[in-house]
Amino acid sequence: MGERKDIELSKDLHLPLDAVTQTFAxxxxxxxxxxxxxxxxxxxxxxxxxxxxxxxxxxVWRGLRLAADGREKSFPRQLPTPSLRS
Structure with missing residues (x-):
C-alpha cells in the first residue's frame, strides 16, 4: 500500500493521485x-x-475492511473516539 501513483477504479479507468483532495458524488x-x-x-x-x-x-460499507475472500482483514479500520470535552 502507498506505492501507487494513480487511483485505479478498474483496469481501464485510473484517476490522478490529486483526486484524493476532490469532492465526488x-x-x-x-x-x-x-x-x-x-x-x-x-x-x-x-x-x-x-x-x-x-x-x-x-x-453497507462494512466489507471495505475485508479482503476479497470476505474473511481476511484488508485495510485498517479506526473508529472515531468521542471527545470528552464539555
Missing amino acids: FLARRGAGKTYGASKLAEGMLDTGAQLLVLDPVG
Whole structure:
C-alpha cells in the first residue's frame, strides 16, 4: 500500500493521485452501483496511502475492511473516539 501513483477504479479507468483532495458524488437510481463505485474509489484512495472517513449509518460499507475472500482483514479500520470535552 502507498506505492501507487494513480487511483485505479478498474483496469481501464485510473484517476490522478490529486483526486484524493476532490469532492465526488455518486448519483443514480437504487441498485445502479453507487455504493460499489464509491467503495472502489475509496479502496483506490487507500491503496495510495490516503486517509478517508466514511459515515455509514446503515452498515453497507462494512466489507471495505475485508479482503476479497470476505474473511481476511484488508485495510485498517479506526473508529472515531468521542471527545470528552464539555
